[in-house]
Amino acid sequence: MAEVQPPVSGQEFWITRDASVQFTGKRFLFRVISVCPKPTYHRWAWLTGYVLNSQGSATDKREIFVQVAGLHPARRLVR
Numbered sequence: 001m002a003e004v005q006p007p008v009s010g011q012e013f014w015i016t017r018d019a020s021v022q023f024t025g026k027r028f029l030f031r032v033i034s035v036c037p038k039p040t041y042h043r044w045a046w047l048t049g050y051v052l053n054s055q056g057s058a059t060d061k062r063e064i065f066v067q068v069a070g071l072h073p074a075r076r077l078v079r
Contacts, residue, residue: 004069006045007032011073012052018070028052029074030064043068 007013009032016027029052036046045068050058 004043006035006068007047007071008035009033014072014074015064015066016070016072018072019066020064020070022065029056030062031058040065 012029012031013019014027015023015030017023030047030049031052032047032049034048036048038046040046044065046063046065048063049061051060051062053059
């Protein structure tokens with residue numbers, strides 16, 4: 001099994017329950033602005049970024065703890 005790479009600044013993902021059990025509600029679009037470099041559990045990461053609305057505008061800044069393998073890349077272009 002190939003090692004899953006952590007996301008990088010500017011990438012956008014759909015955040016769902018696959019990323020963590022804390023996200024059991026409706027999925028949301030998230031643009032990464034930074035990944036915490038401090039070690040954590042294997043294949044998990046602290047991400048800082050923006051929750052995006054349907055137009056791609058930031059509506060909230062959040063820090064989330066996720067399983068990297070559970071991130072779903074967004075199908076739209078990053079702007």
